[in-house]
Amino acid sequence: MKKVLTIAGSDSSGGAGIQADLKSFSAHGVFGMSVITAVTAQNTQGVFAVQDIDIHVIEKQIAAIFDDIKVDAVKIGMVSRTETIRTIAAGLAKYKPQNIVIDPVMISKSGYYLLQPDAVDALLTDLLPLATIVTPNIPEAEEIAHMKIDSLKEMEEAAAIIHRLGPSYVLLKGGHRVGDATDILFDGTxxxxxxSKRIETQNTHGTGCTLSAAIAANLANGWTADEAVARAKEYITTAIEHSFAIGKGVGPVHHFYNLYQKAGMLSNE
Structure with missing residues (x-):
């Protein structure tokens, strides 16, 4: 069994962050491990507080995994501070994992800034060059590329700008555009x-985390970058289509729909 590590924040409601990543890993048949960078108080209605983990604890978590277990892929999510980013970058430079997927989490759906403004430069200079694939959504891509994105052509332009920062591939997600949910994968050439069709639901909590985790799992399982992204796109589309109306706000996606279907566990859905 392949082993995949998520380096991200914890979501107390279980729909995003570490919890979503581990569910996505399990759905793809890989063994999930975690390095927790922050603990959040959040639910379907928003993020209400964040407690960053001490960088020495983050460093020790990374060492504890890599010194003992072979890591086949790494997914990086919420990394809110400059010192956190540099600690993670140093760990990755030391252990040199082969597949690294970075989801540049900046702002939650409720508008909470999960990446401190003074940490943006560190994210771009210290982490992005290490990435096999980076997966910004349109608001994140606008922040990184310093441009407004309204069209597919502008998505292409932004992907090219982001690619010049060092990642091997850029997956620019189009879910924030009006119309079909078209993503663009750029390899530098x-x-x-x-x-995919746009699914009419408000229950999309954790979609970015789940997608990037699925890509990491697919890379660990031996798929090429193109195949890993395509399979992850298919997976997240199904997860959104069968998402849960849990809580009073934006509910989570269904990480295990296909598994539940095979097990005959959907009669009460």
């Missing part, structure tokens, strides 16, 4: 469009 060609653009690959991943199209």
């Amino acid at each position: 060609s653009y690959h469009y991943l199209e």
Whole structure:
């Protein structure tokens, strides 16, 4: 069994962050491990507090995993502070994992800034060059590329700008645009469009975390970057289509829909 590590924040409601990543890993048949960077108080209605983990504890978590277990892929999510980012970058430089997926988490759906403004430069200079694939959504890409994105052409332009920062691939997610949810994967030479219908639901909590975790799991399982992204896109589309109306706000996606279907556990859905 392949082993995949998530380095991210904890979501107390279980829909995003570490919890979503571990569910996504399990759904893809890999063994999930975690390095927790922050603890959040959040639910379907928003993020209400964040407690960052001490960088020495983050460093020890990374060492504890890599010194003992072979890591086949790493997914990086919420890294809110400059010192956290530099600690993670130093750990990755030391242990040199082969597959690194970075979800540049900046702002929650409720508008809470999960990446401190003074840490943006560290994210771009210390982490992005290490990435196999980076997966910004449109607001994140606008922040990174310093441009407004309204069209597919502008998505291509932003992906090219982000690619010059060092990642091997840029997956620019189009879910924030009006119309179909078209994502663009750019490898520095060609653009690959991943199209899917837009699913009319408000329950999309944890979609970015789940997708990037699925990509990491697929890379660990031996798929090429193009295949890993395509399979992850198919997975998250199904998870959104069968998402849960849990709580009073934006509910979570269904990480295990296909497994539940095979086990005959959907009669009470």
